[in-house]
Amino acid sequence: MTGRLEQRFVALPSGTAERSGPGGHPCQGCYLAPSGRRPRFGVLACHPSVDFSEHYLGPLLAARGLGFLGWNTRYRGNDSTLLVDHALLDVAAGVRWLLEEARVEGVVLLGNSGGGTFLAAYQAQATAGILAPADDRPLAPGLDALPPGVAFVAVAAHLGRPDVLTAWLDPSVTDETDPSGTDPALDLWAEGRHPPFDPAFLARYRAAQEARNQRITAWVTAERDRRRARGEGERLFLVPRTWADPRMVDASLDPSNRPVPACLAGDPRRANRSAFGLAACSTLRSWLSQWSLQTSPLRADRVLPHVVVPSLVVEADADTGVFPSDVRRFTELLGSADKDHQVLPGDHYFRQPADAREQLADRLVAWLAARFPL
Incomplete structure (x- = not known):
């Protein structure tokens, strides 16, 4: 060596x-x-x-x-x-x-x-x-x-990429253009909510994460078709809040030797409110190619x-x-x-x-x- x-x-x-x-x-x-x-x-x-x-x-x-x-x-x-x-x-x-x-x-x-x-x-x-x-x-x-x-x-x-993004998506986002608005019922850090998380909450949370990915895909497809009908090309869009996997804050989920709370960007609560994250900026075609649960290979x-x-x-x-x-x-x-x-x-x-x-x-x-x- x-x-x-x-x-x-x-x-x-x-x-x-x-x-x-x-x-x-x-x-x-x-x-x-x-x-x-x-x-x-x-x-x-x-x-x-x-x-x-x-x-x-x-x-x-x-x-x-x-x-x-x-x-x-x-x-x-x-x-x-x-x-x-x-x-x-x-x-x-x-x-x-x-x-x-x-x-x-x-x-x-x-x-x-x-x-x-x-x-x-x-x-x-x-x-x-x-x-x-x-x-x-x-x-x-x-x-x-x-x-x-x-x-x-x-x-x-x-x-x-579609699966890891979806597992990290914050499903509490109510408006993709305004990440400050959230639904407390799906907020990992809502007041009074602490790990270990209730299984019923986790089931709702995971389903809502998938639904958010699918909503973005539906919007992307419709926006692509709308722009084409007007003779316009690609556009960029933002995807906020992508550091919210419950496993980042609940050590009882998928137990390992990892530190908790933690994510690849440090503290997940802070990272989730930052401008940095997976799929933070994407074109329409790129979303379909690499991030969509429905269309990405x-x-x-x-x-x-x-x-x-x-x-x-x-x-x-x-x-x-x-x-x-x-x-x-x-x-x-x-x-x-x-x-x-x-x-x-x-x-x-x-x-x-x-x-x-x-x-x-x-x-x-x-x-x-x-x-x-x-």
């Missing part, structure tokens, strides 16, 4: 995005490998919109003999216009680079957090052609020729059954954003006959305890080495 690493900046066009006028490529990332030798297998880590070019696992896995491409889609840092089919073409550009330029024998798809169902969707499309249009426009060309991975690894991965039950390569699911035991029942469901849905669910000490990003990332890297390499000649 010692020795020098080679590092290379990789920038590529995508199937539906060329180099920009100022010179930037739509897809960018960083490739790490052991110095002086070509790894037999390459790991590609990617998220639909988070910058993974310097992913923490990169130097750790490269030091253990693997090639590692921390890869970004064209939507890095800004998912307000993200379209899943185009983002999958961006992943394909990175996979092809590993096969053709780094000359690895096979690519391991590593989905961390939101990258889990995203790369599962990539693998499912590459092998089973599962994608259908999220609205009434055709899919991007080139989706029938995606090079698949030879293995799939999910680390602290949730059940998909980024749902675990729609993609994971089609992932049949060897698969590893790693759960962080103190995760404040992905909970034990989510990970169990993720593992159950995988179509692979060779799948493993392992639990390691750590928060969502394995920053704690001090050796959490080293333990994770060791576990990933041991699992891969048992299946592939590294």
Whole structure:
């Protein structure tokens, strides 16, 4: 695990995005490998919109003999216009680079957090052609020729953007244009309401969260049709209050070693009233593509059954954003006959305890080495 690493900046066009006028490529990332030798297998880590070019696992896995491409889609840092089919073409550009330029024998798809169902969707499309249009426009060309991975690894991965957003939505919002107005009957922090929460309240709460997602989808569809009838194009809209999963404040729900109250943005009550959150800003088409329960392909039950390569699911035991029942469901849905669910000490990003990332890297390499000649 010692020795020098080679590092290379990789920038590529995508199937539906060329180099920009100022010179930037739509897809960018960083490739790490052991110095002086070509790894037999390459790991590609990617998220639909988070910058993974310097992913923490990169130097750790490269030091253990693997090639590692921390890869970004064209939507890095800004998912307000993200379209899943185009983002999958961006992943394909990175996979092809590993096969053709780094000359690895096979690519391991590593989905961390939101990258889990995203790369599962990539693998499912590459092998089973599962994608259908999220609205009434055709899919991007080139989706029938995606090079698949030879293995799939999910680390602290949730059940998909529509599902995690819905689980976090504040159902007490009564006006999407004015987040200050709420229905106290559905307010997680209403006066006199404290954990542990009543099961009847939780049932109403979860149903209202789904109903809010569906209301937004209905509005998006109607607004799209209205604008088209007037000869107008896209528009942006805001989605307020998206840090309100009861599990963020009630330790008795989905018990784990996580701190409570807590979410990935800190204190959930404060975060829920901030301007930052999932789907905070979106176009109409992007909502249908990545956030809608009804139309988005980024749902675990729609993609994971089609992932049949060897698969590893790693759960962080103190995760404040992905909970034990989510990970169990993720593992159950995988179509692979060779799948493993392992639990390691750590928060969502394995920053704690001090050796959490080293333990994770060791576990990933041991699992891969048992299946592939590294």
